[in-house]
Amino acid sequence: MRPEPTARDESFDNERFDIAVIGAGVVGCAVVRRLALAGAKVVLIEKGSDILSGASKANSAILHTGFDAPPGSLELELIKAGREEYLSLGPSIGLDLVKTGALVCAWNELEAEKLDAIAAQGRENGISNLALLSGPAARATMPGLSDRLVAAIEVADEHIIDPWTAPLAYLTQAVALGAHFLRNAELIGGRFDGEWHLATTAGAVTARAVVNTAGLYGDIVDARLGFTPEFEIRPRKGQFVVLDKAAYALVPRIVLPVPTEITKGVVVCPTAFGNVLIGPTAEEQEDRVRATVETATLEGLLARGAQIVPALAGMPVTAVYAGLRPASETKAYRIFCRPEKRAVTLGGIRSTGLSAALGLAQHALKLIEGFGLSLSPASDAPELRLPNLTETCPRDWQAPDHGEIVCHCEMVTRREIEAALISPVPPGDFGGVRRRTRAGMGRCQGFYCNARLAEMTRGKLREPLAVGDEPS
Amino acid sequence: MSDADVIIVGGGPAGVAAAVELRRQGVGRVVLLEREAQLGGATRHCSHSPFGMLDFHRVYFGAAYGKRLEAEAARAGVEVRTGHSVVRLIAGGRVELATPHGVETLQARRLLIATGARETPRAARLISGDRPIGVVTTGALQSYVAFHGLMPFRRPLIVGSELVSLSAVLTCLSHGARPVAMIEPGPHPLAPAPLMWFPRAMGIPFHCGAELLDIHGASRVEDVTLRLRDGTLHKLACDGVLLTGRFTPESALLLQSAIGVDPFSAGPAIDPYGRTADPHLFAAGNLLRAVETAGWSFREGRAVGRAIAEDLARDADAGLDGDALLPVTFDPPVKLVVPGLIRRGNRAAPAFPNFQLRFARQARGRLSLVLDGREMWAQEKTWRPERRIALPIPSAAQTADRVHIGFEERT
Numbered sequence: 001m002r003p004e005p006t007a008r009d010e011s012f013d014n015e016r017f018d019i020a021v022i023g024a025g026v027v028g029c030a031v032v033r034r035l036a037l038a039g040a041k042v043v044l045i046e047k048g049s050d051i052l053s054g055a056s057k058a059n060s061a062i063l064h065t066g067f068d069a070p071p072g073s074l075e076l077e078l079i080k081a082g083r084e085e086y087l088s089l090g091p092s093i094g095l096d097l098v099k100t101g102a103l104v105c106a107w108n109e110l111e112a113e114k115l116d117a118i119a120a121q122g123r124e125n126g127i128s129n130l131a132l133l134s135g136p137a138a139r140a141t142m143p144g145l146s147d148r149l150v151a152a153i154e155v156a157d158e159h160i161i162d163p164w165t166a167p168l169a170y171l172t173q174a175v176a177l178g179a180h181f182l183r184n185a186e187l188i189g190g191r192f193d194g195e196w197h198l199a200t201t202a203g204a205v206t207a208r209a210v211v212n213t214a215g216l217y218g219d220i221v222d223a224r225l226g227f228t229p230e231f232e233i234r235p236r237k238g239q240f241v242v243l244d245k246a247a248y249a250l251v252p253r254i255v256l257p258v259p260t261e262i263t264k265g266v267v268v269c270p271t272a273f274g275n276v277l278i279g280p281t282a283e284e285q286e287d288r289v290r291a292t293v294e295t296a297t298l299e300g301l302l303a304r305g306a307q308i309v310p311a312l313a314g315m316p317v318t319a320v321y322a323g324l325r326p327a328s329e330t331k332a333y334r335i336f337c338r339p340e341k342r343a344v345t346l347g348g349i350r351s352t353g354l355s356a357a358l359g360l361a362q363h364a365l366k367l368i369e370g371f372g373l374s375l376s377p378a379s380d381a382p383e384l385r386l387p388n389l390t391e392t393c394p395r396d397w398q399a400p401d402h403g404e405i406v407c408h409c410e411m412v413t414r415r416e417i418e419a420a421l422i423s424p425v426p427p428g429d430f431g432g433v434r435r436r437t438r439a440g441m442g443r444c445q446g447f448y449c450n451a452r453l454a455e456m457t458r459g460k461l462r463e464p465l466a467v468g469d470e471p472s
Numbered sequence: 473m474s475d476a477d478v479i480i481v482g483g484g485p486a487g488v489a490a491a492v493e494l495r496r497q498g499v500g501r502v503v504l505l506e507r508e509a510q511l512g513g514a515t516r517h518c519s520h521s522p523f524g525m526l527d528f529h530r531v532y533f534g535a536a537y538g539k540r541l542e543a544e545a546a547r548a549g550v551e552v553r554t555g556h557s558v559v560r561l562i563a564g565g566r567v568e569l570a571t572p573h574g575v576e577t578l579q580a581r582r583l584l585i586a587t588g589a590r591e592t593p594r595a596a597r598l599i600s601g602d603r604p605i606g607v608v609t610t611g612a613l614q615s616y617v618a619f620h621g622l623m624p625f626r627r628p629l630i631v632g633s634e635l636v637s638l639s640a641v642l643t644c645l646s647h648g649a650r651p652v653a654m655i656e657p658g659p660h661p662l663a664p665a666p667l668m669w670f671p672r673a674m675g676i677p678f679h680c681g682a683e684l685l686d687i688h689g690a691s692r693v694e695d696v697t698l699r700l701r702d703g704t705l706h707k708l709a710c711d712g713v714l715l716t717g718r719f720t721p722e723s724a725l726l727l728q729s730a731i732g733v734d735p736f737s738a739g740p741a742i743d744p745y746g747r748t749a750d751p752h753l754f755a756a757g758n759l760l761r762a763v764e765t766a767g768w769s770f771r772e773g774r775a776v777g778r779a780i781a782e783d784l785a786r787d788a789d790a791g792l793d794g795d796a797l798l799p800v801t802f803d804p805p806v807k808l809v810v811p812g813l814i815r816r817g818n819r820a821a822p823a824f825p826n827f828q829l830r831f832a833r834q835a836r837g838r839l840s841l842v843l844d845g846r847e848m849w850a851q852e853k854t855w856r857p858e859r860r861i862a863l864p865i866p867s868a869a870q871t872a873d874r875v876h877i878g879f880e881e882r883t
Binding site for chain 1: 507509555557559570572573574575590591593594595596598599600601602603605608609611612613615616619620622623624625626686690691692711720722724727728735738
């Protein structure tokens with residue numbers, strides 16, 4: 001068991017913040033950005049040593065249209081708002097996106113019967129760019145699909161994005177506006193007496209309002225803030241397999257199954273980094289921390305991928321991973337606003353957080369505007385551009401004077417890694433280095449570059465790669 | 473217009489040997505592309521294994537061997553470009569590469585790819601558990617030690633029992649790490665028996681038929697769960713997992729090209745001259761078949777270099793596209809055969825005198841080479857996995873309609 005966290009006494013910088021956001025997942029990063037743009041003095045409090053330490057580090061990297069979201073739901077509204085903002089914001093700050101489109105594939109008559117209803121729901125949700133295709137017509141748009149395909153719905157406007165640079169960009173923009181990022185700071189408790197006094201493992205924080213974006217710990221953070229929790233997080237594990245870049249040519253589109261009540265099912269899709277992803281599984285579990293991969297499940301995913309796209313059989317595996325989705329006892333987002341305590345909870349964002357994050361941030365701001373904090377919006381969003389890691393835009397290795405290529409599988413340069421280490425939101429752990437640069441993410445998984453990365457990151461990570469090298 | 477007569481991708485033993493031989497045979501412009509800053513390939517970080525006994529008649533360790541390769545290449549007039557990383561093979565002898573100054577495309581009359589092999593990492597082994605830091609391959613460990621004076625752990629579990637696994641044990645012991653145990657999932661150690669006494673002699677428990685079921689650790693490895701041969705589960709505290717062996721060809725460039733890879737060897741399929749289905753493209757060294765010694769790769773590179781030189785001399789840009797390619801077939805548990813292709817009509821002396829075989833598991837039985845239904849060679853014994861097996865390629869193979877390596881198991 002983990003020891004109980006203890007509060008550190010010293011006050012954090014003696015500063016008083018307008019708003020404390022708890023949890024630096026994709027939603028927290030988006031909320032901090034929106035609040036900073038609105039002129040709030042914000043602090044982002046994170047238990048882990050880097051952003052995206054929980055649910056947000058593992059997802060399928062799809063920017064959804066919302067075609068299959070519950071009609072009339074807040075989730076749908078926020079997915080659409082978030083997607084729209086992403087489409088306009090993304091390109092201006094270096095976030096590339098690839099319009100792959102998606103095919104919802106029916107592999108038998110029973111599934112094919114459900115397609116009409118899915119298409120009708122999509123249209124009701126305001127997604128007009130949908131087409132019902134016969135099996136052969138769908139395969140004409142993606143020849144690698146198995147000829148067992150009966151029929152499909154084409155959702156032309158689905159995109160794939162870089163799921164790690166997007167939240168990093170949000171927080172980087174917020175930091176440029178003066179937001180504070182407090183890591184290794186687990187919230188222990190909070191008391192409201194007209195303003196919030198928060199105790200964390202990294203010191204005390206005072207703020208006029210709080211936003212709970214704690215993801216897998218959303219219910220626990222609500223309890224620690226003194227609220228009677230109105231929802232319960234029930235972690236749902238998803239395992240993924242990432243195939244070699246050689247598979248990319250075979251999977252130009254997102255291939256979705258006909259969903260069930262419980263899950264959207266196993267997706268086969270290209271990634272913005274030029275790989276192919278198979279996953280996720282949907283496995284209920286108690287544990288909020290451990291997200292293990294399991295040999296038999298991974299083998300099952302590989303087999304499933306090869307059923308859908310037969311040429312994927314035998315394709316080398318580049319990576320495997322598992323993540324936990326912060327599902328709750330119901331499907332809906334669990335959003336609570338307590339104006340009398342100046343607190344907002346954005347909970348139960350189970351699987352559409354990446355798409356809806358910017359929409360959730362807009363929603364949070366709307367709720368906070370009712371708190372009467374009298375904020376004066378920042379004049380302009382600061383100009384910035386995050387380094388591109390996607391395969392569809394020029395990468396650093398293609399430009400001169402990059403120093404050297406450190407990670408050959410993912411073509412990561414020394415210049416990119418050095419820049420990440422001194423960026424406004426530098427990585428706090430090795431996972432953070434990987435997510436910011438892709439170093440070590442490729443097919444050799446560090447056979448060639450791990451030692452070099454250990455050397456380059458000496459003294460810079462909370463848990464160093466080399467032993468005997470722990471920072472004092 | 474060509475930028476070079478021959479471009480060689482990869483500056484390990486095979487690539488350098490080929491480059492030097494091409495120059496010795498009078499080929500004009502030979503360009504060797506190496507993505508690292510030094511030549512030597514995997515030998516650069518192997519500080520225990522001696523290299524060079526057969527190629528240079530003296531013994532080198534680690535980086536010194538690479539230095540000797542560099543000297544040989546320079547003396548032979550090979551144009552060596554380090555820090556040059558080929559990113560794409562294009563049919564007809566073209567390569568796209570990343571250089572320190574940006575992207576370039578080069579055209580050669582012939583291309584030789586010799587990118588070597590690497591160990592299979594944790595992800596591709598589909599091992600269960602958390603994904604903490606401290607899970608590395610021998611190559612990564614030796615790079616920690618040789619290049620940076622660092623260690624990724626102090627008390628690792630070692631997985632595997634190939635020759636490289638023993639090298640891993642040595643690296644650990646000589647750098648202050650104490651392996652907690654060594655396991656081999658198969659029923660027998662893969663390295664020859666006397667060598668496998670070494671870990672036990674050093675007090676490291678060694679278990680055959682043991683499986684790694686789970687890796688546990690929040691940020692760094694904390695413990696592992698093993699299932700031993702008798703079925704019992706054991707939780708073992710450790711701070712790392714060292715995955716040794718299970719080498720696989722570094723064939724990404726081919727996998728992403730029209731040539732593809734042989735599903736059995738995971739490297740490019742070649743004919744006995746080292747030539748792939750693309751008549752401009754040759755391959756040599758551990759890329760063909762994981763895994764052989766540096767000396768073996770060196771001699772293979774030299775032989776393929778000679779074959780390329782003869783090819784260039786015979787008919788500068790003769791298209792061989794029309795030549796029929798015959799795949800060599802084989803029975804399981806033979807795992808792979810190199811060369812896996814026969815190209816009808818090639819007449820010069822082949823670079824590969826033998827079919828090189830590996831077995832997927834230990835098997836007792838009769839191994840045979842059959843041309844058009846006629847048995848040319850046979851031997852019965854116990855064949856072990858990961859051991860070098862060589863069958864002479866008869867000249868009649870060149871004109872046969874079926875080349876088959878048969879196996880009848882005796883129980």
